Amino acid sequence: MTHATAAPLDASRPKAQPRTHKQAPPRRPSPIAAESCVGVVVAGAADELRVVAGDFGARARLAASCLLVPQPGDTVACFRVAPDEIWILAVLEREAGAPRVLRSHGPTRFEVTDGALELHAPAIALSSRRFALDSARTDIASDDLEFAGGQVRIVAGAMRLIGSALSTVFDRVTHFSKHHARTTEGLDRVHAAHLEMEAQQLVHISAEHALVNGSKLVKARGGQIHFG
Numbered sequence: 001m002t003h004a005t006a007a008p009l010d011a012s013r014p015k016a017q018p019r020t021h022k023q024a025p026p027r028r029p030s031p032i033a034a035e036s037c038v039g040v041v042v043a044g045a046a047d048e049l050r051v052v053a054g055d056f057g058a059r060a061r062l063a064a065s066c067l068l069v070p071q072p073g074d075t076v077a078c079f080r081v082a083p084d085e086i087w088i089l090a091v092l093e094r095e096a097g098a099p100r101v102l103r104s105h106g107p108t109r110f111e112v113t114d115g116a117l118e119l120h121a122p123a124i125a126l127s128s129r130r131f132a133l134d135s136a137r138t139d140i141a142s143d144d145l146e147f148a149g150g151q152v153r154i155v156a157g158a159m160r161l162i163g164s165a166l167s168t169v170f171d172r173v174t175h176f177s178k179h180h181a182r183t184t185e186g187l188d189r190v191h192a193a194h195l196e197m198e199a200q201q202l203v204h205i206s207a208e209h210a211l212v213n214g215s216k217l218v219k220a221r222g223g224q225i226h227f228g
Contacts, residue, residue: 060086
């Protein structure tokens with residue numbers, strides 16, 4: 001008599017699947033609670049800014065977007081992010097006639113992508129250790145223009161000066177050119193203690209009337225001298 005052999009228990013039992021651990025989503029930093037307020041700037045130690053809002057007063061920091069430098073007495077809009085930390089966002093009001101200073105720390109660039117930039121003021125003053133201007137075309141119009149400098153260097157492919165009068169005063173003038181042509185409709189006069197003209201090949205003086213006056217001496221010297 002044969003007996004059926006029972007199947008092993010491990011064969012009939014389903015295999016357990018390996019457990020997978022789900023990763024928790026990364027925690028997002030919780031937003032910093034901020035309280036808006038309006039206060040008045042008071043004088044602090046050195047360059048320190050202090051803001052007083054009601055019974056509360058604390059040291060304040062200037063936001064990067066606030067370009068107008070706060071001064072004592074200004075009414076400012078602030079954010080309070082900690083019991084003793086206040087950020088000044090904007091200057092709301094200032095005494096009439098008080099100076100206004102715009103300040104930016106670090107390299108700053110003002111860019112207009114479309115349109116033109118115009119500055120209008122009764123007086124404009126620029127002060128800088130170095131000033132550079134790069135433009136495809138520059139137009140300057142002024143009723144009275146004055147320029148003063150220690151050294152002036154102008155490099156140009158062509159230069160043209162047009163005016164009713166030209167007056168120059170120099171201790172020394174040096175001129176060099178490959179070709180020099182000058183036309184004067186009226187009187188052309190040169191006054192000097194000594195006048196010297198030198199040509200390597202030819203000197204040609206032509207006129208309807210030519211006068212040479214020497215109060216003491218008139219001398220002509222040459223290998224050949226022809227008159228007439």
